[in-house]
Amino acid sequence: MRCKTLFLGLSCLLFAYYIYAPIPENIEEPWKVRIINAVMKISSLMATLFENMGIMKFEDIFFGLMNLQNTKPVSDENITVIDTDFGGIPVRLFLPKKKSDRLRPAVINIHGGAFCLGSYKMLCYDSLNRLTANRLDAVVIAPDYRLAPQYLFPAALEDCIFVVKFFLQETVLEKYGVDPSRICISGDSSGGTLVATVTQLLQDDPEYKNKLKAQALLYPGLQAIDTMTPSYQEYEHGPFLSRKMAIKLSCLYIAEDEELTKAILRNEHMPEGSRHLFKRVNWSDFLPEKYRMIHVYKEPIFGKLNTSYPELTYSKVSPLIASDSQLQRLPLTYILTCEHDILRDDGLIYVTRLRNAGVPVTHDHVEDGIHGAVSFATAPVYLNLGSRIKDKYISWLEESL
Ligand SMILES: *[C@@H]1O[C@H](CO)[C@@H](O)[C@H](O)[C@H]1NC(C)=O
Ligand SMILES: *[C@@H]1O[C@H](CO)[C@@H](O)[C@H](O)[C@H]1NC(C)=O
Ligand SMILES: *[C@@H]1O[C@H](CO)[C@@H](O)[C@H](O)[C@H]1NC(C)=O
Numbered sequence: 001m002r003c004k005t006l007f008l009g010l011s012c013l014l015f016a017y018y019i020y021a022p023i024p025e026n027i028e029e030p031w032k033v034r035i036i037n038a039v040m041k042i043s044s045l046m047a048t049l050f051e052n053m054g055i056m057k058f059e060d061i062f063f064g065l066m067n068l069q070n071t072k073p074v075s076d077e078n079i080t081v082i083d084t085d086f087g088g089i090p091v092r093l094f095l096p097k098k099k100s101d102r103l104r105p106a107v108i109n110i111h112g113g114a115f116c117l118g119s120y121k122m123l124c125y126d127s128l129n130r131l132t133a134n135r136l137d138a139v140v141i142a143p144d145y146r147l148a149p150q151y152l153f154p155a156a157l158e159d160c161i162f163v164v165k166f167f168l169q170e171t172v173l174e175k176y177g178v179d180p181s182r183i184c185i186s187g188d189s190s191g192g193t194l195v196a197t198v199t200q201l202l203q204d205d206p207e208y209k210n211k212l213k214a215q216a217l218l219y220p221g222l223q224a225i226d227t228m229t230p231s232y233q234e235y236e237h238g239p240f241l242s243r244k245m246a247i248k249l250s251c252l253y254i255a256e257d258e259e260l261t262k263a264i265l266r267n268e269h270m271p272e273g274s275r276h277l278f279k280r281v282n283w284s285d286f287l288p289e290k291y292r293m294i295h296v297y298k299e300p301i302f303g304k305l306n307t308s309y310p311e312l313t314y315s316k317v318s319p320l321i322a323s324d325s326q327l328q329r330l331p332l333t334y335i336l337t338c339e340h341d342i343l344r345d346d347g348l349i350y351v352t353r354l355r356n357a358g359v360p361v362t363h364d365h366v367e368d369g370i371h372g373a374v375s376f377a378t379a380p381v382y383l384n385l386g387s388r389i390k391d392k393y394i395s396w397l398e399e400s401l
Contacts, residue, residue, distance in 0.1 A: 001299045014042050018336075023239050025338045026368045028384055032099050033370065036381055037239045058248055059116050059149070059302050060380025066113065070121040079133050081126075086143070086166040086279050089159050092120045094133035094140035095176065103179035105401040106139040106162055107132055110198075112189030114249035115156055116148040128390055136401065139176045141167055145194075149252040155390045156253070160202065168211050173376070183400050184214040186393070187332075188374055189343070190250060196319035196350070203329040214400055216334040216393060219371055221250065222346035223318035228267045230295045231344035241371040254311050263305045272303035274313050280321045286349040293331045319329055320350055327357035334362045334396045336371025336389060362400070364392045 018038035027033050047061040073081040073092055080095045109132070111118045111125050120126070120142035133140045145159035146149035158194065164170065164185065173180050187195035189385030199215045202208040229245060236243045243264065251261045263269035269276070279285075284297035315322040333354055351363045366373075366389060 007040045009188065011042060012029050013040075014045065015377035019040060019235070019254075022280075024187075024291055025369070027239070027340070027370070032381060033239055036376065036383075040238065040240055041242075041243070044242065057149075059252065062117050062249070065115050066119075066122060067122060069123045070119060071123050071126045072121075075348060076130070076326055079125065081130070082291060086141075086172075089163050089194075090120075090144045091163060091165075092126070092129070092137035092142045093176075094129050094142070096137050096139070099153070100177065102398070103182075104139050104177055104179045105136055105182035105184070105397075106141065106167070106173075106176070107136070107397065107401075108143070108167060108185045110143065110160055110185070110194050111345065112187065112375075113189040113336065114246065115145060115153075115190050115193075115253035116249055118147075119144050123379075124377055124386075127373060127377065131390060132394055132397065134175075134213070136397055137378045138397075138401070139178050143373045149256045153256065153317060157194060157197055157316060160198050164198055164202065164212075165208065168208065170396050171230055172382055180211070181328075183212055184216060184401050185212050186216035186397075187219070187220070189372060190219035190221055190253075192217035193222060193319065194224060195342060197316055200315065200319055200322055201327055203331070204326065208386070209329070210331065212331055214332040214334065215330070216336075216396065217350075218393060219346075219348065219369070219373060220335070220347055220350070221246075221341055223281050223320040224254075224266050224312060225252070225266065225270060225277055225318050225321060226283070227264055229263060229281075229345035229349075230287065230291050231296065231346075232342045235340055235342045241338060241342060246342060251283045254309055254317070257304065257307065259307065260309060266304075268301045268304040269309075270300055270302055270312060271305065271310075274302060275300070275379065277313060277321045280319075280323075280353070281349060282391050283345055287345055288348065288354045290346065291345065320342075320346060320353070324353075324357050327354055329360060330354065330359045332400060334364075334365045334393070336366065336369075336393060338366050338371060338373065340369060341371040341373060354362050354380060362396055364396070366392075368401050 012361045019034050047058045050056045073083045075081045082093045113158045129140045129323040138221045146155040185195050354361045374381040
């Protein structure tokens with residue numbers, strides 16, 4: 001009892017402290033963002049504490065928090081919502097009820113969560129996908145994929161590829177009344193990483209080339225090569241997503257190895273002989289002037305890790321390091337970046353590299369945006385920013401699909 005009181009007291013103190021942590025000036029609804037930020041910081045602190053005490057793993061607390069948002073498949077007046085599976089992989093389908101005499105477009109939406117958290121069941125994704133189905137009169141497919149650290153790379157990627165290929169079968173498209181020439185794949189954050197990778201792999205596969213009309217990436221993470229880009233430095237402490245938390249969680253996709261996490265945090269994780277890869281993520285070449293200005297480019301330090309993780313050099317982990325000739329093959333692309341986001345520069349560099357390669361790109365940059373805003377588009381924390389981002393993304397789909 002006394003322990004609980006102490007615990008509660010401590011949390012209140014921390015909350016009072018973190019609620020006054022500085023946030024960028026142009027942020028809309030600053031108090032809501034302060035609350036979200038404080039809750040994240042406290043959860044992160046608790047997670048570290050519990051992990052050190054051996055009570056639970058760092059990611060478990062976040063897993064619990066996100067699971068609270070899970071929903072059942074509930075149909076509404078316009079959309080039939082079904083949980084089913086594609087060859088054993090769980091998917092939620094959003095099927096418009098209205099009779100249509102023409103084939104419909106389709107969107108495959110892959111959720112985010114640093115490769116170890118999240119589900120299509122979460123209210124934020126359920127409502128995003130429902131809205132997409134409604135506004136586009138589209139069939140929406142939302143897969144769940146195997147999560148780290150129980151399932152390491154490439155499990156998540158393999159599941160996503162499997163679902164996409166399953167859906168692209170003629171018989172399946174026919175069954176759902178989908179127009180094969182109007183299919184888009186989309187995802188946010190680590191879902192964006194998976195989308196970028198799946199799209200690259202499918203374009204390289206003669207059997208699937210050009211089967212996806214477009215890809216949409218919302219504040220995607222696109223590389224694990226350089227974790228000291230200007231945005232990683234500027235937003236190291238958030239709002240919402242801190243550098244440490246992002247790295248601690250997403251690192252689990254490669255291995256449960258504290259040395260690896262520490263090396264990535266120091267940005268000294270890349271193996272000897274990988275210098276050529278840095279050319280493709282070199283922010284001092286690819287970022288617009290205004291983002292480079294106050295920063296000095298530091299050459300990476302190689303070969304500090306004793307265990308070898310070849311995955312770190314794969315474009316299947318960091319789609320941003322794909323070669324120019326691979327990028328040239330990519331379809332119509334939408335990228336949304338947020339100013340106040342450690343992953344901002346990943347998105348900005350991809351925009352530059354894709355445009356240099358001749359890929360048609362629509363880029364929306366949200367000047368007052370924070371990472372994960374779409375996840376705050378529903379109760380209990382509704383951010384107007386989340387709705388604005390959803391609206392930009394869906395408007396692009398309406399025009400492009
Ligand atoms: C159903 O569609 C109509 C017309 O687009 C819309 O006004 C209504 O809000 C939709 N219902 C739901 C539950 O989304
Ligand atoms: C990155 O770009 C800068 C400026 O163009 C250059 O000086 C540096 O050598 C590059 N580093 C790598 C690893 O490519
Ligand atoms: C890695 O290897 C070096 C040299 O062999 C050694 O000094 C260092 O302690 C090792 N680090 C770890 C974390 O094992």
